[in-house]
Amino acid sequence: MKKILIGLAAAMAVSASVPAMAQDKTKACFIYVGSKTDGGWSQAHDIARQKVQADLGDKVETSFVESVPEGPDAQRTLERLARSGCKIIFATSFGFMDQTVAVAQKFPDVKFEHATGYKSAPNLATYNSRFYEGRYIQGVIAAKMSKKGEAGYIASFPIPEVVMGINSFLLGAQSVNPDFKLKVVWANTWFDAAKEADAAKVLIDQGVDIITQHTDSTGPMQVAAERGILAFGQASDMIKAGPKTQLTAIVDTWAPYYEKRIGAVADGSWKSESIWDGLKDGILTMAPYTNMPDDVKKLAEETEAKIKSGELKPFTGPIKKQDGSEWLKAGESSDDATLLGMNFYVAGVDDKLPQ
Amino acid sequence: MGLAESILLTIATAATPLLIAALGELVVERSGVLNLGVEGMMVIGAVCGFAGAALSGSPWIGVLCGVLAGALFSLLFGVLTITVATNQVATGLSLTLLGLGLSGLIGESFVGSPGLRLPNLYVPGLTDIPLVGRLLFGQDPIFYISILLLIGVSWFLFRTRTGLTLRAIGDSHASAHALGIEVVAYRYAAVLFGGACAGLAGAHLSLVYTPQWVENMTAGRGWIALALVVFASWRPMRILFGAYLFGAVSIGQLHAQALGVGIPSQFLSALPYLATVVVLVIISRNRRLTMMNTPASLGQPFVPER
Numbered sequence: 106m107k108k109i110l111i112g113l114a115a116a117m118a119v120s121a122s123v124p125a126m127a128q129d130k131t132k133a134c135f136i137y138v139g140s141k142t143d144g145g146w147s148q149a150h151d152i153a154r155q156k157v158q159a160d161l162g163d164k165v166e167t168s169f170v171e172s173v174p175e176g177p178d179a180q181r182t183l184e185r186l187a188r189s190g191c192k193i194i195f196a197t198s199f200g201f202m203d204q205t206v207a208v209a210q211k212f213p214d215v216k217f218e219h220a221t222g223y224k225s226a227p228n229l230a231t232y233n234s235r236f237y238e239g240r241y242i243q244g245v246i247a248a249k250m251s252k253k254g255e256a257g258y259i260a261s262f263p264i265p266e267v268v269m270g271i272n273s274f275l276l277g278a279q280s281v282n283p284d285f286k287l288k289v290v291w292a293n294t295w296f297d298a299a300k301e302a303d304a305a306k307v308l309i310d311q312g313v314d315i316i317t318q319h320t321d322s323t324g325p326m327q328v329a330a331e332r333g334i335l336a337f338g339q340a341s342d343m344i345k346a347g348p349k350t351q352l353t354a355i356v357d358t359w360a361p362y363y364e365k366r367i368g369a370v371a372d373g374s375w376k377s378e379s380i381w382d383g384l385k386d387g388i389l390t391m392a393p394y395t396n397m398p399d400d401v402k403k404l405a406e407e408t409e410a411k412i413k414s415g416e417l418k419p420f421t422g423p424i425k426k427q428d429g430s431e432w433l434k435a436g437e438s439s440d441d442a443t444l445l446g447m448n449f450y451v452a453g454v455d456d457k458l459p460q
Numbered sequence: 461m462g463l464a465e466s467i468l469l470t471i472a473t474a475a476t477p478l479l480i481a482a483l484g485e486l487v488v489e490r491s492g493v494l495n496l497g498v499e500g501m502m503v504i505g506a507v508c509g510f511a512g513a514a515l516s517g518s519p520w521i522g523v524l525c526g527v528l529a530g531a532l533f534s535l536l537f538g539v540l541t542i543t544v545a546t547n548q549v550a551t552g553l554s555l556t557l558l559g560l561g562l563s564g565l566i567g568e569s570f571v572g573s574p575g576l577r578l579p580n581l582y583v584p585g586l587t588d589i590p591l592v593g594r595l596l597f598g599q600d601p602i603f604y605i606s607i608l609l610l611i612g613v614s615w616f617l618f619r620t621r622t623g624l625t626l627r628a629i630g631d632s633h634a635s636a637h638a639l640g641i642e643v644v645a646y647r648y649a650a651v652l653f654g655g656a657c658a659g660l661a662g663a664h665l666s667l668v669y670t671p672q673w674v675e676n677m678t679a680g681r682g683w684i685a686l687a688l689v690v691f692a693s694w695r696p697m698r699i700l701f702g703a704y705l706f707g708a709v710s711i712g713q714l715h716a717q718a719l720g721v722g723i724p725s726q727f728l729s730a731l732p733y734l735a736t737v738v739v740l741v742i743i744s745r746n747r748r749l750t751m752m753n754t755p756a757s758l759g760q761p762f763v764p765e766r
Binding site (some may be wrong): 129139140143144148172240257263269288289290291292293294296298299300302303304306307308310311322323324327328329335345346457459460 | 467572577711715719
């Protein structure tokens with residue numbers, strides 16, 4: 106019994122480690138929706154936290170709470186962190202939005218940063234990453250590498266972020282092969298390795314020879330490796346799960362942003378902003394382009410460079426919606442508000458968008 | 461490999477862990493103990509299975525580790541509910557929570573490391589038979605173990621004296637005790653068997669289904685197994701049917717989506733749960749038979765008078 110209790114205590118200690126604070130340091134705190142070793146989203150945030158700690162050394166003290174459910178628990182956790190002396194708190198999941206807004210109101214002296222949300226306040230900033238830029242490059246690669254001219258897309262939930270990714274991937278592919286087709290399967294989960302693997306098996310059985318995912322586990326990569334087809338990683342570099350399979354991955358690199366913002370709190374220059382950064386700002390990077398011939402690699406790198414320089418914007422017309430109506434005229438680029446509320450497919454998606 | 465064959469293989473892989481975990485829980489519940497910790501035992505089996513395989517280099521040793529870890533973990537439940545007579549529902553729920561946390565702790569260093577897959581059976585000649593070869597002679601070993609378990613559990617419960625005794629304990633532990641039956645020993649054995657099965661089901665996930673360790677990788681499959689036992693009205697063959705029906709609808713809805721039928725994906729995702737519950741409720745609609753199969757002292761703590 107004793108051993109069990111010790112085990113229990115150990116498990117709890119790991120899930121909430123808030124070390125004692127020192128006065129001269131800026132205390133930066135993070136809450137994660139998943140565990141810090143989820144292999145994807147939350148892990149990317151924790152890697153960034155570790156890098157901040159390593160780079161800023163004595164000037165900063167970081168702490169984190171992982172596996173915080175969205176809802177009332179998040180609010181309690183945020184309040185506890187705010188009381189414990191955190192000067193800046195990063196809430197790293199979309200679902201923490203309303204709780205972060207509420208706690209920010211109660212603690213006007215603490216700075217809050219909410220990832221991927223859209224509600225801000227004088228002491229609450231939002232930050233997001235243009236993941237769709239990476240997906241456009243993936244589409245370009247897929248169209249070059251697929252023999253069948255068709256890719257499979259494992260999607261999570263029909264929210265604008267995911268729909269934007271699907272459209273961007275297909276637009277990238279169509280820039281190479283205008284007839285490129287995309288099969289979409291909704292797993293209705295962010296993280297269920299076995300279910301994602303099932304979705305991958307189904308797509309491969311139906312004939313696609315490249316799969317990409319907007320779910321967080323390495324399950325699909327594993328299946329792709331087993332069946333000998335190609336795939337793209339998500340949120341973290343998944344090359345370990347498919348050394349001969351992964352073409353590239355969109356890697357979330359939050360560290361530079363975190364360092365900038367923590368530095369701003371330290372020197373008093375912090376202001377509430379709404380940041381939506383992309384490849385050029387280094388908030389997302391592409392994992393090495395692997396398992397592809399040199400000409401495809403070169404094209405991918407060129408595409409990446411063009412997006413970084415601003416020469417290429419993925420959502421630039423002429424683009425038709427799925428129903429055939431015109432969305433963007435030739436040369437016209439979409440504004441951010443439309444992208445952030447995107448609820449329609451572009452022409453060529455072989456799926457009906459769940460509403 | 462044809463499409464139909466491939467679909468059937470995918471269904472079998474999806475159904476196997478549910479079948480194994482549910483058969484284990486069936487034996488536990490037939491002895492009158494309700495262990496809601498299936499999810500926790502399963503995830504412990506998954507992480508220990510993966511760790512055992514990664515450390516030893518042999519997926520079979522991994523399977524063994526998964527089974528033993530599941531059984532060991534269920535022993536904790538046994539000590540608390542059978543010896544100390546704590547509330548079974550509360551204890552089972554805490555077992556799940558503890559299992560999920562503990563497995564994350566154990567598995568921390570294994571996240572992202574490449575997994576070992578238990579190789580599929582290969583019988584020269586037989587496996588290559590068109591259409592049925594891969595299905596009958598070319599699946600993973602745990603699939604065959606699940607079928608043997610099904611036969612074994614059915615035979616044990618309804619064709620042996622020990623099985624009859626076990627069911628008698630589940631129906632009335634007081635009467636069984638009065639007859640001089642070792643209620644406690646039987647229940648410990650049943651709980652350990654349930655734990656071992658859940659551990660094996662977990663090992664299937666981390667060594668066959670998706671050979672890797674990711675936190676919380678059972679993703680609710682333990683709860684589905686638990687529900688299957690109830691909706692199958694504690695009958696092994698109905699559990700087989702329920703597990704494969706669930707697997708078939710899960711895979712079928714994904715195929716329907718990929719083919720682009722115009723049904724909302726949220727509905728399709730809910731379909732496996734709906735279909736399984738509805739069908740099993742319909743086949744179990746004979747109330748008298750269901751009552752007969754329900755262990756009457758299920759979930760009640762047994763405190764013998766001394």
